[in-house]
Amino acid sequence: MTASETDDFTPTQIFATPLWVRRVVGFEQINADIRALLPQLRTESAERRSNEGGWHSQTNLHTDDRLAQIRKIIGTTSAGCATSIGFDFTRHNLVFQSLWININGHGHSNRAHVHPQSFLSGAYYVDMPKDGGNIELFDPIAARVMSPFPADDLSPYTGQLLEHTCREGDLLVFPGWLQHSVQRNESNRDRISISFNMTFESKPNTQR
Template identity: 35%
Template sequence: MSTIRSLFVTRLYQSALSDLGGAVDQDELLASCYTIAEDDEAGQEWCEQNDYPGYTSYASLTDLPWRFPIFAEMVKCLDAHVAAFAKELAFDLGDKALVLEDLWINILPEGGTHSSHIHPHSVISGTTYVAMPEGTSALKLEDPRLPMMMAAPTRLKGAPEELKPFIYVKPSVGDVLLWESWLRHEVPMNMTEDDRISVSFNYSWG
């Protein structure tokens, strides 16, 4: 009798940011993102020089939790979610915890995209969502084995989720998504007139 097992699983964690305790005022968070974007001249200059659509604080601000209490509250929530995800992944962390490495704002206007990428040198990466207008782009996740599939046929339209080469996830405002940092992902073009706003982050070991 034959058996088929699923091996080398890729986990995706999704939860409301407030599910494990703590609270983040989403209206205050939204207002803070816009205030920071308006005041961050170095970030604006970086985006212009690098043809980045909209705004990101990735290359300009490294201390958002210190500058704005709302981000410090967010980090408390994120720490709990990352710890829960690390437990699910059966990580043997020894006496070193996973700690926040960096945290940045993304404001993606109409027509903006964020091309496919990974997050080197980190263990767990993720995003929490501040504004997700109706019809805006979902997060696109890529099967990490895709470059090695070579001559494999395409999958049937109704294939089970775990067999599809790409997965699209449409989170709600206040959700947090976590994945291992080697998982390639992208944000397709924002087709709505309103901004798609998120806060992304990396956690490293020790």
């Protein structure tokens, strides 16, 4: 095809970065059940990871059957995401690597980070108050900062950071290598989310 044959200048996307946003059906009751578990969970040991303040549970909650319902939803959704980008389920299984709960109160945030050795990562929102702090996703193509250009609007070709407005009941999935942070909670209510990592393992007798 030559330039004279078409007036369509829509570019071909290369080195794509996927982001999936799903609205969980029946999230109101699911979230109520999760909130009811929190007093008991918060008596257990916590961790410090990317969180600046707040509470970060242990990362092995994918083994806790008290969270079986949301674990199943996250696992099924992640499998659909993996299928959409060509994951080979004939020779590999998609499995949980970790799952944990974040509770961030007023003034708390999460600094920029990635999830090493994770195929897919994401977050499910249990409580998301107004001004509770959105997730920020950073452009993974570092070299792009060397050649900025004037643009009339933000787009996938111009922004170095994408702020996603989160809602209760939203489930976000993205590659584990995608750098992200969470803004400071400026509200007087807790922001509560469940984060997770998915990895994969070879099925028996299927390695090449």
